[in-house]
Amino acid sequence: MQKYFLYIILAALVITACATTPVSNRSAFILIPESQEISLGKQSFNQILKKEKESEDVQLNQIVRRVAQRIIAVSDMPKLDWEVKLIESDQKNAFALPGGKIAIYTGILSVAKNEAGLATVMSHEIAHVIARHGAQRMSQQMILQLGMIGAGLSMKNNTQRNIVLSALGAGVLYGITLPFSRSHESEADQIGLIYMAKAGYDPNEALNFWQRFSQVKGGKGPPEWASTHPADATRMQGLRNYLSRAKYNYQNGKVKYGLGQTFNLPQQNKTPDKPKAIPGVSVETLTP
Numbered sequence: 001m002q003k004y005f006l007y008i009i010l011a012a013l014v015i016t017a018c019a020t021t022p023v024s025n026r027s028a029f030i031l032i033p034e035s036q037e038i039s040l041g042k043q044s045f046n047q048i049l050k051k052e053k054e055s056e057d058v059q060l061n062q063i064v065r066r067v068a069q070r071i072i073a074v075s076d077m078p079k080l081d082w083e084v085k086l087i088e089s090d091q092k093n094a095f096a097l098p099g100g101k102i103a104i105y106t107g108i109l110s111v112a113k114n115e116a117g118l119a120t121v122m123s124h125e126i127a128h129v130i131a132r133h134g135a136q137r138m139s140q141q142m143i144l145q146l147g148m149i150g151a152g153l154s155m156k157n158n159t160q161r162n163i164v165l166s167a168l169g170a171g172v173l174y175g176i177t178l179p180f181s182r183s184h185e186s187e188a189d190q191i192g193l194i195y196m197a198k199a200g201y202d203p204n205e206a207l208n209f210w211q212r213f214s215q216v217k218g219g220k221g222p223p224e225w226a227s228t229h230p231a232d233a234t235r236m237q238g239l240r241n242y243l244s245r246a247k248y249n250y251q252n253g254k255v256k257y258g259l260g261q262t263f264n265l266p267q268q269n270k271t272p273d274k275p276k277a278i279p280g281v282s283v284e285t286l287t288p
C-alpha cells in the first residue's frame with residue numbers, strides 16, 4: 001500500500017516537474033526546486049575548490065573571464081550568480097555546476113588553442129547549467145532510489161553527496177564517472193554553439209576543437225573530461241546540423257572576434273624521446 005502511494009506521488013511529481021530548455025525547446029523532467037539545485041551546486045563547487053589550486057596567470061585569467069562574460073551576456077540566464085575559476089592543472093578538464101559555477105583547467109587550454117576553442121568548452125558547460133542537466137540527473141538518481149524522494153538531498157550524507165557530485169558532472173574528480181547522456185551532450189552542443197556564435201566567436205572553430213580533442217590521448221591518472229565527453233562521429237554530425245543556424249547568428253551579430261586571441265601557453269611537454277633504434281629497421285625522425 002505504501003509503495004502504491006509512493007507511485008501516485010511520483011506520478012504527480014512527473015506531471016508537475018516538467019521544465020522547458022531554451023534554444024532546443026526540449027521538455028525536461030526535474031524534481032528538484034531550483035533553489036536547492038543552486039545551493040547544491042555552490043556547496044559542490046566550494047568542496048572542489050578546496051582541493052584545487054587557482055591559476056595565477058594574469059593574462060590567461062583575463063581571457064577566461066572575458067570569454068565567460070561574453071557568452072553569459074547572450075545566454076538565457078545572464079542574471080545567474082555566475083562564477084568562473086581557472087584551475088592550475090595539467091588535466092584536460094572543465095565543468096559547470098548548477099547556479100553557474102564554472103571551472104576551466106589550464107590543461108584543456110592546450111586543446112582549445114584560442115579564445116574560440118575556449119568559447120566552445122565554456123558555452124557547452126554554460127549550456128549544461130542553463131538546460132539544468134545537473135538537476136535532471138539528480139532527479140533520475142532520485143527515481144532510481146525512491147527512498148530519497150521527500151528526504152531532500154544533502155551534502156552531509158556520504159552516499160547522497162556522491163550522488164550529487166556524480167550527477168552534477170563533478171564526480172570525475174572523485175572517481176565517480178556518470179557521463180551526461182547522449183541527449184544532454186548533444187543538447188549542450190546545440191545550445192553552446194548558438195551561444196558562442198551570438199557572443200561573436202566563429203562557430204566553425206567548435207568543430208575544429210572537437211577534432212583536436214578527439215586526437216588527445218587519454219593519459220594516466222583520474223578520468224578527465226575526455227571520458228565523459230567523447231568526440232565521436234555522432235557528436236561531429238550533430239554539430240554540423242546546427243552549424244548553419246549558428247553561422248546565421250554569427251553573421252548577424254554586432255561584434256565578431258573570429259578565433260580571438262591565441263593562447264601563449266608555457267611549454268607543457270619536454271622534447272619527446274628519440275625513437276629507439278630497432279635492429280634492421282631504419283627510423284626516420286620528423287622534426288616539428
Ligand SMILES: [Zn+2]
Pocket residue numbers: 124128180185188229
Ligand atoms: Zn558535456
